[in-house]
Amino acid sequence: MSPMNDFSNEQGEKALALAAKTLTIEADAILALKTRLGTDFLKAVQSLLAVRGRVVVMGMGKSGHIGRKIAATLASTGTPAFFVHPGEASHGDWGMVTHDDVVLALSNSGESQELSAILPMIKRQGIVLIAITGNAQSTLAQHAHIVLDSAVEKEACPMNLAPTASTTAQLALGDALAVAVLDARGFNSIDFARSHPGGSLGRRLLTHVSDVMRTADAIPSVTPLTDFSDLMREMSRKGLGISAIVDEAGLLLGIFTDGDLRRLIEKGVDARCLLAQDVMKLQPTTIHANALAAEAAQLMEQKRITSLLVVDQQQHLCGALNSNDLMRAKVI
Secondary structure, three states: OOHHHHOOHHHHHHHHHHHHHHHHHHHHHHHHHHHHOOHHHHHHHHHHHHOOOOEEEEEOHHHHHHHHHHHHHHHHOOOOEEEOOHHHHOOOHHHHOOOOOEEEEEEOOOOOHHHHHHHHHHHHOOOEEEEEEOOOOOHHHHHOOEEEEOOOOOOOOOOOOOOOHHHHHHHHHHHHHHHHHHHHHOOOHHHHHHHOOOOHHHHHHHOEHHHHOEOHHHOOEEOOOOEHHHHHHHHHHHOOOEEEEEOOOOEEEEEEEHHHHHHHHHHOOOHHHOEHHHHOEEOOOEEEOOOEHHHHHHHHHHHOOOEEEEEOOOOEEEEEEEHHHHHHOOOO
């Protein structure tokens, strides 16, 4: 029997009500943080902007899990950061921390033994300590140079025990700090793409036409005096559904496409005695090799075409690509 069959309507209603209450409690906890943003938050932003080394994020238990996410967010938005487990720090990992770093420590109670054990080392090295804690009177807060108050009225846990609202508040405060720093740093979408070269944004912002275009013998091209049969053979061999028409110097003169061929057939034209210059279309849509591949995709969509010719600044043919090339590069 499916577990759902043992779940009574009364239990289901209770579960939905508790879930809604949880979301409300956690939303209220986040909104309450807005009233505490002030001088200390600005000092934290300034410290992260001024750091000459890296931001060392630390935390135990659930705070440690949140700390790892905050470190990852900072690192991906222009602020070098990494997570160090406080327990491991006392057994050698503290060697990764230098006096040029800033420590961002998370603890809801502010009394984590593992964190308390390394506070003297932080002070001895003269490292700036930023604390995100729910207890402004705690040992951690008293040793910190900057305290960000993440206190919550209550946890979402019905027993008010399991870290729920408190960890949500820590995460939200860490995100707020990272966003404020990235904006002050002038971090933009190009910078973000460099930090995420394997992601879809990275591919769209870092891949250029020159990275995906076909070159040399793979470019379909003929001269103006090429007869129609040879033009069709060139198109068939290169498999792009187009052929460029160029002069002896490689200057692009025109284009002939599968669509142009269909229109000739529909008109009943006998093209066997024609030359490339007789059937080519002037002023074809082109793109430069240094343009972003995403621009090529957008241009194809706008013009409702599937292939593009690539030219240099003097309009000499230097490449060709189609939508399949962009798909293989995962640009589209």
